[in-house]
Amino acid sequence: MAVEFMHPDGLLQQSDYAPVAVGTGSRLMLLAGQAGVTPDFKPAAPDLAGQVHAALRNIIIGVRGAGGDVGDLARLTFYIVDWVPEKWDEVLAGIARAQQAEGLPAPTPPITIIGVQALFTPDFVVEIEATAVLD
Template sequence: MTVELMHPDGLLKQTDYSPVAVATGSRLVLLAGQAGVTPDFRPAAPDLAGQAHTALRNVIIGVRGAGGDVGDLARLTFYVVDWVPEKWDELLAGIARAQQDEGLPAPTPPITVIGVQALFTPEFVVEIEATAVLD
């Protein structure tokens, strides 16, 4: 594994994600934003949780396609349409499904959630960019 997830003393205590990732590999993988879509460009679900799960699965497929795995993920950035803090539990539900079904680490690598007005098409409610580090 090329990424060590850490939670140094003195940072906000949360259990959903690690605030620090230390990467020691030699190849950087930058994934374009992945939406919660099927390979034929259809939304995989109508809701945030379902699309977040599928978007994370697509991220993992991309990392594996580059020769890595879930333990190589160093950072995730979520772009959520019309973000409000009340959507956190639904987003977490999608993340939890990816942890259970796809092997995403728990807690996750560092994440950032950014609210946006819209994505590529009105049916998309979340898009996830990812950074991974491989040996």
């Protein structure tokens, strides 16, 4: 694993994600935003939790395709349509599914959530970008 997660003293000590990731690998991987879609560009689920899980699965497929694995993920940026804090539980449910089914680390890499008006099509409610550090 090329990434180490940290919770430095003085930062919020939440348990859902690590606020700091330190990469020690030699290659930086930037993955384009992944929606919660199937390979034929159809929404994988009608709800936010299901699309979060599917988008994270697509990210893991991309990282593995580049020769890395889930432990190499250093950062995740979520773009969520009509974001309000009340949607956090749905996001956590999708993350938990990806942790159980896909091996996403717990806690996750650092996360940023950005609320957006819309994504590529009205059926998409989340898109996630990822940064990974590969050995």
